[in-house]
Amino acid sequence: MQFLRRIGLILLWLAAPVVAFGAANKNDPYLLVLRSVGNIALVVISIMIVIVLIRRGRWRSMAGKLLIILWCLPPLLMSAAHLKFELRKHEVLAAGTAEARQLGPHFMVGYSSFPKVARLAEQGLIGGVYVTRHNIRGRTADALRAEIAALQDKRRAASLPPLIVAADQEGGIVGHLSPPLTKVPALATLAGLAPDDQQVKAEEFGRIHGRELAGLGINLNLAPVLDLKPPVRRNRLDFHTLIGQRAIATDPVVVGAIASAYVRGLEASGVGATLKHFPGIGRVRTDTHHFSANLDTPVRELEATDWLPFREVLSQSHSALMVGHVTLTAVDPDRAASHSKAVVEGIIRDKWKYQGVVMTDDLVMGAIYQHDVCKAVVEAINAGVDLLLVAYDGAQFYRIFACALDGSRQGKLDTVMLRASAARLERGSPKDQARAASGVVGLAR
Structure with missing residues (x-):
């Protein structure tokens, strides 16, 4: 004893x-x-x-x-x-109307509490919401539909633009609203089909996702994945990225063809697509959910391979572009692409001439959150990123928004960039449910 x-x-x-x-x-x-x-x-x-x-x-x-x-x-x-x-939290909720209207449209937040996110929506502190499995677990699709409609009603009552409502329905292992939505196979399962069959099936998958998401009031899908499938297995610490199972193929031509058809199907139902994860995570072996990661491939090689699907689909659609937390060392070795002016403005805006919506991957991921997240937030806005995503842990929104608030009050935010971004978001805002049901929500180039 x-x-x-x-x-x-x-x-x-x-x-x-x-x-x-x-x-x-x-x-x-x-x-x-x-x-x-x-x-x-x-x-x-x-x-x-x-x-x-x-x-x-x-x-x-x-x-x-x-x-x-x-x-x-x-x-x-x-x-x-x-x-x-x-x-x-009090500091954020006490932000003035002018501050909320200037910064709020640039944030998309995941949530668990409807009253809390409704308050953010009513005050204009957010421009979008992200719904995932915990928003549907133990509930019916009708309940989620009513909740999203209620949020949009609150926006209208406050004379604010409709929220961008996003979900993560890639197919395969990533289908966060399935069930109750239809579980669609991964686009990678189409890579071995004949080209014509690839197009037909990919567009069908897109139509299924688009129809069901639009039926809930969701107007943006965080798909498809355009990273090239890695030729070798990633390290054992890759717990969440799992890009080998999510990427379509190793051939950029096949990726571009399947993704383009999928996006056509998605847009046909009035749901926008999000191409991810530029500049590509297929070549890195680190899971950015937890660790920093470098992409050391020369830009010339990336332009000829990994980036071909991105440029192709962007040129044929109204897709948004998600930038990941990978450091493109040949362009900006000091910061991840998601908050790099050299990457966002230098490559995406100036070189590619893309003027659609650019968003970050989740800022709660370890590659960003475990470092100087406030610096990353300010740099992302100044780089021309339009939407900052706070998905996994919505409570972190208060910390991340406070970073932008402090940056604004200290004069660290580029007002020219903010105005240009606000114009892009206005062009890309879903005007109302009728428009979302009849055409693309307008995340336009």
Whole structure:
């Protein structure tokens, strides 16, 4: 019994700093699973351990006092972290109308709480919402449809443009609204078909996605993937990108042909497409959900291979373009493409002459979030990025919007870029549900 008590005491010493660290970082997206009920459980457990240690007389020794103090820290640190979050949230919600109207259209946010996102929508603090599996889990399609319609009603009542409503329906392993929506095979399954059959089936897949998404009030699909399929298996730390299963083919001609047909089908139902993840993640072996990644291939080689599908589909459609968190070292070795002026303005805008909507990949991904996210937000806006996506953990919106707010108040944001971006978003805004049902939502070039 004495042995077990010693083991228990050792475990308490080891666990105390871990729990304290978790409490201090309760708002981190990596600890999303600990939110709400998890946070309460952690506080209750900490208090119970302190009570047990005191009742057993551990406070009589110096080591015991230190252990008790360590287990008092988690509730205090969690309270401090929560206070910091609430103060930042208050700062964002208290933003003036002019600030909200200037910055809000550039943010698309995922959400779990309808009342919270409705407030953001009504105040003009966001320009779009992202819906995914937790928005449909345990609910019917009709419930989600009604929720999206309610958000759009609130926008109209506030005399604000309709929200861009996005989802991630690629097909295959990425179909976040399936079920209840139809589970469509990955576009990669079409690569082995004859060219004519590829076109027919890809367009059919696009029509299925477009029809069902439009039926919910969703007007932008974050698909298709245009990264070239990697010839070798990525490293074992690739938990989420899984581009080998999501990419269409290794041949850029096949990728371009299938993607173009898919986008035609999607647009036929009034749903816009999003081409991703420029400048390409097929060649990198690092998962940007967690780590920084470099793309070291020369631009000339990328233009002749990886970028061919992007340019082809952009020239034939009204697609938006998603820029990933890969560092294109030959162009800008110091920052990821998603917030690089040399990439967004230099290549996409000036060289390619693309004047449609450019959006970032999720800013909650580790390649950005675990570094200087405020610097990335300011640089992305100044680079000419139109939409900043906060998808996985919508609560991070307050931190990320606060970065833009501080940048604006300190004069760090390029107002010329903001005006040009606002014009692109206005051209690309879905005007109303009737238009979305009868034609492309207009994420135009």
